[in-house]
Amino acid sequence: MADKSKVAEQYYSKPPDLGKWESFRMFLWNSETGQVLGRTGSSWAKILLFYLIFYAVLVGFFAAMLAIFYQTLDSKMPKWQMDSSLIGSNPGLGFRPMPESATVESTLIYYRANDKGSVLKWASVIDEYLEQYRKKGSGGGEAAGAENRVPCSYSTGTLAEKQVCDVPVENFHPCTSANQYNYEQGGPCVFLKLNKIFNWTPQPYNTTEDLPAIMPEDLKHHIKTIEGKPDANMVWVSCQGENPADVENMGPVQYIPGRGFPSYYYPFTNKEGYLSPLVAVLFEKPRTGVLINIECKAWAKNIQYDRYERRGSVHFELMVDRS
CATH class of the missing domain: 1.20.5 (Single alpha-helices involved in coiled-coils or other helix-helix interfaces)
Structure with missing residues (x-):
C-alpha cells in the first residue's frame, strides 16, 4: 500500500x-x-x-x-534695486511710434505725407500708446489709478501718499491726436520716454559749471538762460543727426512741452497710476525722400552715455516721402 x-x-x-x-x-x-x-x-x-x-x-x-x-518679496518694491539689480542705475531712452512687431528689429519711421492711409497708420500707433495717458478713470479696470494723477509744477510741493504727477499729452500742440501728430504736414512728432528704474532720482545739469564737452551747444545755451531757476532741474533731451549729412537733412526741431523730463516726476516708486513723462520732438522740416539717422540723448550727471551700447540714448531712422 x-x-x-x-x-x-x-x-x-x-x-x-x-x-x-x-x-x-x-x-x-x-x-x-x-x-x-x-x-x-x-x-x-x-x-x-x-x-x-x-x-x-x-x-x-x-x-x-x-x-x-x-514672503521675502514685495509686490510694490523690487528686492534688488539700482546697481544691485540686473537693470542697473543707468536708465535707457525709448521712442514712440515703434515699427510693427513683424519688423521688430527695424527702427525706421517711414511714411508718405500725401497718403492718408500711411499717415493714419502711424497716428493710430501713437494713439494706442497714449491711450493710457488720456484715461481719467473712476478707479476700476484699465483706468485704475488715473484718479491719483494731479497737475504738477516746480511749485506744487510734496504730493500726497497716493498722488502722482499727470502728463497732460492733450496740451502737446501740434503733437496731438486731432492734428494727427503733424504727420500730414510732413513734420512728424516722435515721443521720447525715459525707462523706469525703481527709486532712481536724476542729478540734473542745472548750472553751466560742469556741463560735459559733448553736450550740444544749443542745449548749453538753453541751460545758461535758465540757470539758477527751478526749471533747470531737468533730465535734458537732445536729438541730432548721427552724421553731417543727417544733421543737414534733419532740419530744425522743437521739444514739446519742454526740453526734457522735469525732476518732479522722479523718483519712480511704483505708485498706482504713475506714467513716465514724455517729450514730443517735432521735426519741423526734414528733407523728404532721404533716410535720416537720428540719435536722441538724455542728459543728467548720473546718466552715462555710450553710443555703441545705446546707454543713455536711442537711435531711429526717419524718412518722409511726398511721392
Missing part, C-alpha cells in the same frame, strides 16, 4: 503555447490569477498608495518653499 504521507513528486510542465492575441488578452486580464496588467488588485492598490503619498509630499514641499520665497 502506498504511503500517503509522502508528497507526490511534481514536475515542471511547459506552459501552453499561446498566440500573440491570447497572450495580450491574458496580460490585460488573467482569470486564473486575478491579475490586471500583470498585477493583482492588492499590488495595484499598494503602488497607487505609494505614488499618491510620494507626490503629495513633493507638492507640499514645493508649496512650502514657494510660500517662504514669496
Whole structure:
C-alpha cells in the first residue's frame, strides 16, 4: 500500500503555447490569477498608495518653499534695486511710434505725407500708446489709478501718499491726436520716454559749471538762460543727426512741452497710476525722400552715455516721402 504521507513528486510542465492575441488578452486580464496588467488588485492598490503619498509630499514641499520665497518679496518694491539689480542705475531712452512687431528689429519711421492711409497708420500707433495717458478713470479696470494723477509744477510741493504727477499729452500742440501728430504736414512728432528704474532720482545739469564737452551747444545755451531757476532741474533731451549729412537733412526741431523730463516726476516708486513723462520732438522740416539717422540723448550727471551700447540714448531712422 502506498504511503500517503509522502508528497507526490511534481514536475515542471511547459506552459501552453499561446498566440500573440491570447497572450495580450491574458496580460490585460488573467482569470486564473486575478491579475490586471500583470498585477493583482492588492499590488495595484499598494503602488497607487505609494505614488499618491510620494507626490503629495513633493507638492507640499514645493508649496512650502514657494510660500517662504514669496514672503521675502514685495509686490510694490523690487528686492534688488539700482546697481544691485540686473537693470542697473543707468536708465535707457525709448521712442514712440515703434515699427510693427513683424519688423521688430527695424527702427525706421517711414511714411508718405500725401497718403492718408500711411499717415493714419502711424497716428493710430501713437494713439494706442497714449491711450493710457488720456484715461481719467473712476478707479476700476484699465483706468485704475488715473484718479491719483494731479497737475504738477516746480511749485506744487510734496504730493500726497497716493498722488502722482499727470502728463497732460492733450496740451502737446501740434503733437496731438486731432492734428494727427503733424504727420500730414510732413513734420512728424516722435515721443521720447525715459525707462523706469525703481527709486532712481536724476542729478540734473542745472548750472553751466560742469556741463560735459559733448553736450550740444544749443542745449548749453538753453541751460545758461535758465540757470539758477527751478526749471533747470531737468533730465535734458537732445536729438541730432548721427552724421553731417543727417544733421543737414534733419532740419530744425522743437521739444514739446519742454526740453526734457522735469525732476518732479522722479523718483519712480511704483505708485498706482504713475506714467513716465514724455517729450514730443517735432521735426519741423526734414528733407523728404532721404533716410535720416537720428540719435536722441538724455542728459543728467548720473546718466552715462555710450553710443555703441545705446546707454543713455536711442537711435531711429526717419524718412518722409511726398511721392
